[in-house]
Amino acid sequence: MCENLQEFVALLERNNELIRVKVSVNPYLEITEITERMAKSPGGGKALLFEKVQGSDFSVLTNAFGSKKRLFLAFGGQTPDEIGKRLAQLLRRRPPETLLEKWQMLKAARGVNQFIPRKKTKRVPCQEIVLKENEVDLYRLPILHCWPKDAGPFITLPLVFTKSLSSPWTNVGMYRLQVFDKNTLGMHWHIHKDGAHIFSEYEKAGKLMEVAVAIGCDPVLTYAATSPLMPGMDEFFLAGFIRRKPVKIVPATGVNLFVPAEAEFILEGYIDPKESRLEGPFGDHTGYYTPADYYPVFHVKTITHRRKAIYATTVVGRPPMEDCYLGYATERIFLPLIQLLLPEIKDYRFPWEGVFHNLVIVAINKTYPGQAAKVMHGLWGLGQLSHTKIICVVDGETDLNDSVSLMKRILSSIDLEEDLYFTKGNLDALDHAANWPCFGGKLGIDATERLTTEPPRKNKNVKVESCLDKLSLMDNCFREVKVLFSDLPLAVYLFRVKKGEGKELHKMREVFWEKGIIKKGIVVFLDEEVNLADASYLLWKILGNIDPIRDISLKGNVLFVDATKKTSFNGYLRSWPEEVQGDPVVSRRVEAKLAEMSIPYLSGIGVK
Template sequence: MYRSLNEYIALLEREGELVRIGAPVSPVEEIAEITDRISKMPGGGKALLFENTGTEFPVLTNMFGSERRMALALGVGSLGELSARIDGLLKEAAAPRTSLTDKLRALPMLAEMARWFPRTASGRGACQQVVHTGGEASLAALPVLKCWPADGGRFVTLPMVNTVDPETGVRNVGMYRMQLFDDRTTGMHWHIHKTGARHYDACKRLGRRMPVSIALGGDPAYTYAATAPMPDNMDEYLLAGFLRRRPVKLVKCITNDIYVPADCDFVIEGYVDPAEAKGVEGPFGDHTGFYSLEDRYPLFHVTAVTHRRDAVYPATIVGIPPQEDACIARATERIFLAPIRMALQPEVRDLSMPEAGTAHNIAVVSIDRRYGGQAVKVAQSLWGAGQMMFNKYMLVVPSGTDVRDADALARFVRRLDPVRDVVRSEGILDVLDHATATPGFGGKIALDATAVDPGAPVPDIPALPEGFRTDLLEKWGVALAFAEPGACVRVPGGVKYLAVFDSAAAELTARELLWLAAANTDPRRDVRAEGTALVIDARSKRPGAGENPARFPNVVTASEQIVALVDCRWAEYGLGAFVESPSRRYRRLLLSGGAQW
């Protein structure tokens, strides 16, 4: 695969997937605003290489921001090739082997699998061509981004955080954002559900300082693997080896015993001391499209910074979708569907997590239905499986349905009984979910469409009173209303679904409203049956009122000043025709001038 991030950049350039920006740009908000405009273009725009960042290092953004670039990053012509490869591998591994001949036929497969395991090397790697330790180990030299105006500071957004279980010695590579507090201290934003947090708790029990090393760049397969929902105690570098078809070569860090990829671009070495008081981290404009607000997280202390001589600093921008994280999620769908079918739910045929759901909130699953209630079993099982436990809304459809075809899905939703065919539950939610009053825990809903005839007749479209939007009524059966929080909205007769939004959202598209509804609701509080209709209250939640959360965040938008700056400088960037700032569209949703209401 790729021997460096620069090698991947060269491929992107040859394939017409990269734009170099030679004009001077600031890592403070300007790079993020440019990237946000490009990443929301049809097809995800281009990858962007900012060559003049005020530091010695260029910045690469949007490198995974299209399905084509995601496939290029993983060394395949299409993501479907990964699905076929994994399906074939698992079928071969599970095939019965009753004879010696059958067993001998498995040897080539076993030999190939053995080649994926990471390997350690002596000496230093390319990532250690330049070494800074002690007082010279400063993060000030790196072009770390501040993305949004209410962010608490600059954040490392694509870190591969390497930790080791102190009790078993098993390695984990996760991706946890890191806020810079000073030149040698950052926050370590690992949630309670994450493996890094479990390693931290184990070190705390043992009274040990926790070594941590952060790798940046190198083969894009490393970065993807750090985001992947691998089972606990499974090595992410093994997944990277599978994707690369060759093992990851690891070298020992300079100031701790962690091993990192030899060919990555940067390594930030250091430690977390569990005996030390946690620091206040955030706010941060997050992938949910809202700010995640201040909270307390462990402090990471830098002991060394090493890098390649030709290092490129990789970064991602998250915020209101679509962003490049949606393309990463599509790769995860393709890579992990086969293991889900084999190990967890053999009746599952396909799985999609639409970009409006920002990774977790919405899932569409097709299954082979053989008996009544099977969709309930599938939903409950998936809600207990790895990162699927964070899902809030699930639509279960029969096999043969294209789970990515909105028209096909609408035929089922339109004909559902929204009261009878609803499966309700409670469970774990993402810590970043801002709608629930109990952080990390809330409601879940599945719509069981597996017994629905998509060709059955539907009731006549009702005539709605003035003030309701009807553009989703004929296709989806959904009426839209817009009112201030707390105002009463009656369900019109003949309506199956009513979704109520803030008045400021009245001009958003259907896709944008789906994102807002999934983000702003806790199904146990905000989704109710009213007669024969299902009502979804997707309005902002006044903090502390009734069962509302104690804090409620703002949507993520650029400041008027940075939007005006990028408007003025657009021709300098060499990006072609002018692209309007998405933030102009979403500023009407702001509830205040800061990160929260």
């Protein structure tokens, strides 16, 4: 098990999972360009260690978690599924009956000791160099300016330590930090996150909030900071459990917080709850720019670091990127915990096109009427899962790994009138589709087989042919149509449309209906510029752009889905975000550097 990032780098290299980039690279857009190409190459490519970063003495590590193999190495030779099973064993203990069971329980209880972090007081690696007050200069760190329209450089893989005022709980969360100047950062914790909850305690008490940030830790602790643990639960515990070994911690030099002794960098300072500043925009993991908004300001009073520190960071953008693998780890590790509360859940998947909060497919062992709806509502009430926009429930034996047969199964099962559950509720702060931030429509889809104790579906399996040739009778706003699953009772019709004021789409729906062009199926409207050839891109686009209540309507047997950009005509008063894309000039410059690095397989892979 790696004690620190340097050991992890060495482990990746021994396993041929790391490439050292020796050409000089600019942290302004260039590292992103190379990392994106790597992250999007089959299976997630390799981790990258940039050894010559312009303007900094430190090297930069990206894509370290970006494949299943590297996750396995990060977790000390355990798959996320195996960790989940260990967690389940810990939680599902029944009272011991035999002497052997009593002994095993005692042993397990002693093992709990491993979860508790070990305090160190002697000189530790993270404090080899200590820079205080005027010596603090964040510009010495090779912090990436990731995307052309980002508001500045952002620290993207930080572990943020804060302490509750009402209990002895220290929280570790991952919240990005925008560099405002040489000693202040924007703290981007979303309203739903534990860091923000603790912050509100300080706001109420009118007290300065001490904060420490670690950059570049042992990989398990880094993962733990991203995990959706319940409030009050300590991420150090989770890390100790996964590592089977405690995390070493040390008192920070200037704030009353413990920090990981083996970290590469530690930033110490405070947040004044009365102060906020415009943070963003930032090219986010949703694939869109998150718009600027007001967030607390973190004043950095001290930086401590290893003498030869490695700066760990990540590049997020349209999936798949490195964070998809961190999300995958959470999906697998947390399944047994969710099964404790909803035991009928056999398995689930968060397809990366759904950027974690837009779609979850859940397979259940169904035994009573309405159980699919019960599972939807259960998940909509659970921690960070409660932000999920669309939940689709299928039967337990469904293969969740084969997306085409899964789609076929869903489209062959559901009745549009009976199996769609629309509701409203809390949404992830990064959802851009709803008219209001953090609140909007949700959709549950019951694609389970009916039990004999449930009313049978009325319209199932009846196919009605469409008359697409009648399309020409309509106005010329259609650019292209593509039909998917045409052999199924519910075919999917994708239309690329030219939309003016939004009104036309509303008209289109009526005309479609009146002219009987499509009598049964799912009709999806997409913007003119959308590429209908790329299924993964389309799914990402549709899931991101819809508010189910505003944008999905059923007329007879046709489900209309408006996945175009929204305007004030649709009641959308926010500004619709731009898609995250690299700069073509930087892209060409990087092509030349890649040739110099002799990594030809990266050339041309970037998504342009």
